Amino acid sequence: xxxxxxxxxxxxxxxxxxxxxxxxxxxxxxxxxxxxxxxxxxxxxxxxxxxxxxxxxxxxxxxxxxxxxxxxxxxxxxxxxxxxxxxxxxxxxxxxxxxxxxxxxxxxxxxxxxxxxxxxxxxxxxxxxxxxxxxxxxxxxxxxxxxxxxxxxxxxxxxxxxxxxxxxxxxxxxxxxxxxxxxxxxxxxxxxxxxxxxxxxxxxxxxxxxxxxxxxxxxxxxxxxxxxxxxxxxxxxxxxxxxxxxxxxxxxxxxxxxxxxxxxxxxxxxxxxxxxxxxxxxxxxxxxxxxxxxxxxxxxxxxxxxxxxxxxxxxxxxxxxxxxxxxxxxxxxxxxxxxxxxxxxxxxxxxxxxxxxxxxxxxxxxxxxxxxxxxxxxxxxxxx
Numbered sequence: 358x359x360x361x362x363x364x365x366x367x368x369x370x371x372x373x374x375x376x377x378x379x380x381x382x383x384x385x386x387x388x389x390x391x392x393x394x395x396x397x398x399x400x401x402x403x404x405x406x407x408x409x410x411x412x413x414x415x416x417x418x419x420x421x422x423x424x425x426x427x428x429x430x431x432x433x434x435x436x437x438x439x440x441x442x443x444x445x446x447x448x449x450x451x452x453x454x455x456x457x458x459x460x461x462x463x464x465x466x467x468x469x470x471x472x473x474x475x476x477x478x479x480x481x482x483x484x485x486x487x488x489x490x491x492x493x494x495x496x497x498x499x500x501x502x503x504x505x506x507x508x509x510x511x512x513x514x515x516x517x518x519x520x521x522x523x524x525x526x527x528x529x530x531x532x533x534x535x536x537x538x539x540x541x542x543x544x545x546x547x548x549x550x551x552x553x554x555x556x557x558x559x560x561x562x563x564x565x566x567x568x569x570x571x572x573x574x575x576x577x578x579x580x581x582x583x584x585x586x587x588x589x590x591x592x593x594x595x596x597x598x599x600x601x602x603x604x605x606x607x608x609x610x611x612x613x614x615x616x617x618x619x620x621x622x623x624x625x626x627x628x629x630x631x632x633x634x635x636x637x638x639x640x641x642x643x644x645x646x647x648x649x650x651x652x653x654x655x656x657x658x659x660x661x662x663x664x665x666x667x668x669x670x671x672x673x674x675x676x677x678x679x680x681x682x683x684x685x686x687x688x689x690x691x692x693x694x695x696x697x698x699x700x701x702x703x704x705x706x707x708x709x710x711x712x713x714x715x716x717x718x719x720x721x722x723x724x725x726x727x728x729x730x731x732x733x734x735x736x737x738x739x740x741x
Contacts, residue, residue: 361388361389361390361396362376362389362390363389363390363392364389364390364391364392364397364399364629364652365392365627365628365629368627370720370721370725371591371594371595371598371623371624371720372623372660372669373627373654373656373657373660377401377654377657377660378660380399380401381401381402381657381661385400385401385402385405385641386398386399386400386405386640386641386642386643386645387399387401389652391650391652395650396649396650397649397650397651397652398640398643398645398649398650398651398652399629399651399652399654400640400641400651400652400653400654400657401654401657401661402641402657402658402661402663403657403658403659403661403663403664403665403678403681404641404661404663404664405640405641405653406653406654406655406657406658406681406685407658407681407685408640408641409632409640409651409653410630410632410653410681410684410685410686410688411685411686411687412632412638412640412686413439413687414634414635414636414638415632415633415634415635415638415651416438416632416633416634416635417435417436417437417438417442417631417632417633417688418436418631418632418633418650419436419631420628420631420729420730431566431568431569431571431572432445432564432566432568432569432570432571432572432573432574432575432576433572433575433576434446434449434572434573434576434577434580434691435576435579435580439687442687442688443687445569445573446687446691448560448563448564448573449556449560449573449576449577449691450691451559451563452556452559452560453556453691453692453694453695455694457501457556458694458695458698461497461500461501461695461698462698462702464497464500465493465497465500465698465699465702465703466702466706468493468496468497468500469489469493469702469703469706469707470706470710472488472489472492472493473489473706473707473710473711475488476488476489477710477741481740481741482717482738482739482740482741483738483739484736484737484738484739485590485593485737485738485739486586486590486734486735486736486737487736489703489707490586490587490589490590490593490703490737491512491513491583491586493586493589493699493703494581494582494583494585494586494589494699495512495582497581497585497695497699498577498578498581498582500555501555501556501577501581501695502544502548502555502556502557502574502577502578503548503553503554503555503556503557503558504544504547504548504555504557505544506578511536511540512578512582512583513583514533515533515534515536515537515579516533516578516579516582516583517533517583517726517729518532518533519533519534519537519579534575537575537578537579538571538572538575541571541574541575541578542567542571544557544574545557545561545567545570545571545574548561549561556577557574560573560574577692580690580691580692581692581695581696583731584696584730584731585692585696585699585700587731587733588620588621588624588696588700588731589699589700589703589704590733590734590737591620591623591624591733591734592616592617592620592623592624592700592704593707593737594716594720594723594734594737595620595623595624595671596616597714597715597716597739598716598719598720599671600715602671603708603714603715604712606704606708607708607709607712607713607714608712610705610708610709612673612674613701613704613705613708614697614701615673615674616673616704617697617700617701617704618673618680619671619672619673619674619675620700621680621682621683621697621700622659622665622680622682623659623671624656624682624733625654625655625656625658625659625680625681625682626654626655626656626682626730626731627654627655627656627657627732628654628729628730628731628732629652629653629654630652630653630654630655630684630688631650631651631652631653632650632651632653633648633649633650633651634646634647634648634649634651635647655681655682655684658680658681659680659681659682664678665678665680683696711739711741713741714739714740714741715739715740715741716737716738716739717738717739717740718738723735723736723737723738724736
């Protein structure tokens with residue numbers, strides 16, 4: 358369709374593009390043009406997005422609406438459909454047990470304290486992205502998998518390329534996927550020789566195919582590393598950008614779980630989860646033809662007033678409807694419990710150690726990464 362607006366829409370760093378509110382009322386299932394140049398459908402209502410994500414008549418698609426023309430990479434949990442996705446998911450799900458995540462809680466707390474201690478030892482200013490959020494996320498994954506992860510800069514670059522909205526199948530996306538695969542292959546060899554009480558050891562016992570095992574490990578790293586760190590970065594600037602929010606939390610750290618849930622809602626995916634119709638489907642009163650692309654930004658669902666009263670207000674414990682930050686349906690994030698634990702532990706440790714924390718730059722002046730599934734601040738400069 359000529360004249361369809363180009364996706365993604367312009368908008369503020371923190372919050373939804375203004376056009377979503379108008380579309381939600383006037384044209385909730387509307388035409389757009391993806392970064393790859395294809396025409397697609399955009400959803401802006403909570404009910405429609407939730408319905409899409411639980412409908413097996415849609416296939417999962419790559420970030421930005423790029424079509425996957427070949428077969429999925431072995432072990433890929435992120436962009437593969439049932440029934441193989443279901444089988445692979447079951448392997449990982451057994452390893453991400455409540456017992457294991459609870460066991461990681463203490464280690465996450467210890468790592469948080471160590472990182473904060475190192476920051477305090479350097480003075481009274483720091484970049485929390487470099488000194489806390491990314492090292493913490495990498496450290497938690499290392500303990501989960503039972504291996505030493507690549508240095509931070511490499512992981513960030515690989516994850517960014519894999520989640521780029523402009524990705525194509527012959528672009529840096531597959532190159533980055535291959536690089537992470539190569540790195541994890543070496544770590545898997547080490548783990549084979551030295552098993553332990555960790556996810557990789559579990560997967561070695563249940564996944565006999567080496568290529569699939571690598572793909573599963575890569576999926577865990579890509580889904581759990583940059584996304585969790587970026588959510589914590591966004592949550593921190595949301596709290597510190599309105600200093601009273603952070604001070605209230607520091608005075609009542611027991612409210613961290615509620616604040617984390619509101620951070621997750623406020624910073625849900627804005628790029629749009631991608632689905633492709635397997636057959637003709639009516640959705641939100643609109644006929645979606647077989648093969649057509651549908652984009653479902655979870656941030657649009659999070660700001661639908663039909664689901665969340667006064668959705669633009671940051672209100673911990675103020676909304677009753679389940680938020681969709683971790684998706685819904687067959688592809689609901691397997692690491693949701695792990696991510697929640699990490700966010701809660703990190704934020705609790707931070708407000709207790711640095712109750713007077715404040716940004717050294719306005720949010721509008723922070724360097725920002727764009728064009729990825731998880732846009733966010735590159736740095737979080739603070740003083741205490």
